[in-house]
Amino acid sequence: MSSHDALVVGGGIGGLAAALALARAGRRILVAEQASRFAEIGAGLQLGPNAMRAFDRLGVLGPVLDSAVLPDRAVVRDAVTGEELTVLDLGPPFRARYGYPYVVAHRHDVLSVLIDACRSEAGIELRTGRTAVDVREREGHAEVTFADGEVLTARLLVGADGIRSRARHLIDAGPPRFSGHVAYRGASVRSQLGPELAADDVTLWIGPGIHLMQYPVRRGELYNQVAVYERPAGAREPRGEVEELRAAFSVAHPRVREYVALLDPHRDWPVYDREPLPTWTTAHTALLGDAAHAMLQYLGQGACQALEDAVALGDAVSDHPHGQDRALKQYEERRIARASRCQTVARPWGDLWHTQDPTLLALRNRVFRLRRPDDYSELDWLYATPTEDAA
Numbered sequence: 001m002s003s004h005d006a007l008v009v010g011g012g013i014g015g016l017a018a019a020l021a022l023a024r025a026g027r028r029i030l031v032a033e034q035a036s037r038f039a040e041i042g043a044g045l046q047l048g049p050n051a052m053r054a055f056d057r058l059g060v061l062g063p064v065l066d067s068a069v070l071p072d073r074a075v076v077r078d079a080v081t082g083e084e085l086t087v088l089d090l091g092p093p094f095r096a097r098y099g100y101p102y103v104v105a106h107r108h109d110v111l112s113v114l115i116d117a118c119r120s121e122a123g124i125e126l127r128t129g130r131t132a133v134d135v136r137e138r139e140g141h142a143e144v145t146f147a148d149g150e151v152l153t154a155r156l157l158v159g160a161d162g163i164r165s166r167a168r169h170l171i172d173a174g175p176p177r178f179s180g181h182v183a184y185r186g187a188s189v190r191s192q193l194g195p196e197l198a199a200d201d202v203t204l205w206i207g208p209g210i211h212l213m214q215y216p217v218r219r220g221e222l223y224n225q226v227a228v229y230e231r232p233a234g235a236r237e238p239r240g241e242v243e244e245l246r247a248a249f250s251v252a253h254p255r256v257r258e259y260v261a262l263l264d265p266h267r268d269w270p271v272y273d274r275e276p277l278p279t280w281t282t283a284h285t286a287l288l289g290d291a292a293h294a295m296l297q298y299l300g301q302g303a304c305q306a307l308e309d310a311v312a313l314g315d316a317v318s319d320h321p322h323g324q325d326r327a328l329k330q331y332e333e334r335r336i337a338r339a340s341r342c343q344t345v346a347r348p349w350g351d352l353w354h355t356q357d358p359t360l361l362a363l364r365n366r367v368f369r370l371r372r373p374d375d376y377s378e379l380d381w382l383y384a385t386p387t388e389d390a391a
């Protein structure tokens with residue numbers, strides 16, 4: 001058994017960002033990652049201005065931007081007819097309003113920036129191949145047992161270990177909720193997608209029970225694609241089947257079917273989320289990212305909210321260096337309502353994308369067609385600089 005000032009279980013984007021934030025608050029941190037190397041599932045990552053604000057606070061904004069793409073527009077199209085429904089201008093007016101750009105990037109590139117930053121901090125130790133099998137609260141510390149029998153203790157444990165978090169069991173031992181949606185993800189060389197797809201756009205195709213998200217990564221060299229379909233009613237196993245994928249997209253525009261055909265049919269991810277929790281903390285443990293607030297992807301906020309968590313946790317520990325109970329209370333107060341809102345808003349937003357109701361579909365498309373490209377009113381709660389009272 002060995003003891004640490006702070007232990008972060010989980011070495012994804014949220015966990016590494018938390019380690020950086022805590023190191024800047026004067027803590028010495030061990031990051032324990034289950035995988036044999038630090039890696040992220042999936043190729044693409046959407047990062048709103050709130051995420052870029054967090055990267056700036058962590059001192060890594062420049063390196064993140066170096067390999068990222070700053071798209072000009074976000075375009076929503078009807079997946080069946082191919083019609084352009086609405087456009088969101090992501091250029092100068094957007095950046096002026098929120099202070100930071102909307103960015104799309106390769107997940108590995110962002111993770112590499114955070115790894116390099118952590119390795120440059122003397123107070124951070126990174127370990128891989130550490131699978132947590134049990135987490136307990138003890139008198140004066142949290143205790144984590146790993147698969148090889150090693151036991152680590154820490155005055156502060158950060159559970160950044162994903163949607164099936166072991167640390168979350170201290171608060172909630174229930175299973176995650178399968179949404180009925182399955183995602184197929186992959187990155188294609190730009191030339192494979194044909195000349196019709198704009199090089200610097202984020203493009204979303206929405207249709208009955210389906211959607212396809214596309215955007216450039218790695219300075220535009222690759223295009224990330226995520227195709228999502230809803231499993232048939234009554235399907236119990238949360239796994240994708242390529243025959244179901246093809247059947248679901250059979251109603252789609254020919255271009256959409258061509259794009260989906262480029263995806264690896266063996267790389268499917270069932271989509272899960274969680275119900276909001278009333279608390280994320282115990283005496284010695286704080287949940288962060290998907291461990292605290294796993295959400296559906298329809299707001300593009302999974303990683304963004306984890307980054308906000310990390311900054312808020314670092315701020316709270318810095319504000320109360322000798323009062324961990326007060327620090328964790330501040331962390332919750334500043335984060336739980338906002339992240340819970342993202343969880344609850346994402347579900348109906350996804351339902352709206354996938355609606356098969358003719359009346360709702362017609363109304364949705366009409367509203368989309370009427371909005372101006374520079375109408376950001378529905379985004380302010382996500383992207384505007386939060387006041388301390390609203391945080």
